[in-house]
Amino acid sequence: MSTADLILGIETSCDDTSVALVGRDGQVVACETVSQFDIHAEFGGVFPELASRAHLEAILPTVHKVMAAVGSDPARIRAIGVTRGPGLIGSLIVGVNTAQALGIAWDRPVYGVNHLRGHLRSPDLDVRRITYPALLLLVSGGHTLLCHLQSAVDVTVLGTTRDDSVGETYDKVARMLDLGMPGGPALDRLAVQGQPVHRFPRPMIRDGYEFSFSGLKSSVARLLEKDPGVDRADVAASFVAACLDVLGAKVRRAIAEYPSGSLVVVGGVAASPQIRALVEGICAENALIPCLPPLKWATDNAAMIALATWDYLENDAPKDLRTTPSLSLAAW
Numbered sequence: 001m002s003t004a005d006l007i008l009g010i011e012t013s014c015d016d017t018s019v020a021l022v023g024r025d026g027q028v029v030a031c032e033t034v035s036q037f038d039i040h041a042e043f044g045g046v047f048p049e050l051a052s053r054a055h056l057e058a059i060l061p062t063v064h065k066v067m068a069a070v071g072s073d074p075a076r077i078r079a080i081g082v083t084r085g086p087g088l089i090g091s092l093i094v095g096v097n098t099a100q101a102l103g104i105a106w107d108r109p110v111y112g113v114n115h116l117r118g119h120l121r122s123p124d125l126d127v128r129r130i131t132y133p134a135l136l137l138l139v140s141g142g143h144t145l146l147c148h149l150q151s152a153v154d155v156t157v158l159g160t161t162r163d164d165s166v167g168e169t170y171d172k173v174a175r176m177l178d179l180g181m182p183g184g185p186a187l188d189r190l191a192v193q194g195q196p197v198h199r200f201p202r203p204m205i206r207d208g209y210e211f212s213f214s215g216l217k218s219s220v221a222r223l224l225e226k227d228p229g230v231d232r233a234d235v236a237a238s239f240v241a242a243c244l245d246v247l248g249a250k251v252r253r254a255i256a257e258y259p260s261g262s263l264v265v266v267g268g269v270a271a272s273p274q275i276r277a278l279v280e281g282i283c284a285e286n287a288l289i290p291c292l293p294p295l296k297w298a299t300d301n302a303a304m305i306a307l308a309t310w311d312y313l314e315n316d317a318p319k320d321l322r323t324t325p326s327l328s329l330a331a332w
């Protein structure tokens, strides 16, 4: 007889339709992600109306594909977890409705999961990496957060951004440099070819744990306006250097104040080689274990949502399916 040892995760908060089957210890039995990259590329950003339509088309075929890994038999599904926020409302609704329908059809509990709690669990996919207490730096397109974690579910937010997120800033600066989409990786590649010769501001570097990136972004725009012929690789290198200085300073401050065993860095920007090198360096200096998700789990995926759902199940979290576009990390 088979046991119900897997959670089915569904992620549709932005522009990736993703479905996964994950066991209690983070073993990924299947994960399928359909990217909408080509649909949005011509708009230079995600077009919400088109995103929900594309999710609607992709979601059921993706569920079928993933379920094929268990012989299309729901017997091994213990529960279903679906992102309920933060994200685009129309996109979130497609995921939540699908999860509810599957829950009724299979008679399984359905948990509405916080996308940010998914990111925070991503380094424990495939192999357990995080040791608690830990410091968490979450750097994605939508969020910049520095947190202290007593456990996977006991989270204290130390600081967040007052304006743009790191990922958003990377994307906007990439656009100013005509690097196309996706901006972050292209900017990283250009930066390694240049020198950090421009001294851009390091906003709020001396103050606490809050972040601000809009001033840095404006400085880049002003330089490009004043000197259109400026070496673009040097601009990229100088911008990345400013971001790394700010992130590094805040993380070092938090390490001094909050004793921790590991430094967890998650979110799309954690795919950046420069950020990864910074984290390795800080961890070596402070005898911390660096916990970064493998590259494939750094960006949005349903495996991290399924793993987070195990925490919901084991902590008797509410089965809250209200879609919430601006859900904070403190919420279930």
Ligand code: KG4
Pocket (backbone or CB within 6 Å): 014, 139, 140, 141, 142, 143, 166, 167, 168, 170, 171, 182, 183, 184, 185, 188, 267, 268, 269, 270, 271, 272, 273, 298, 299, 300
């Ligand atoms: O976590 P994510 O996949 O989606 C959100 O939930 O926001 O993060 C997407 C962000 C984008 O801003 C993208 O430019 C950035 O992650 N990103 C990178 C890299 N790869 C993705 N930023 C810098 N360097 C990269 N290699």
Ligand code: ZN
Pocket (backbone or CB within 6 Å): 115, 119, 140, 141, 267, 268, 299, 300
């Ligand atoms: Zn994300």
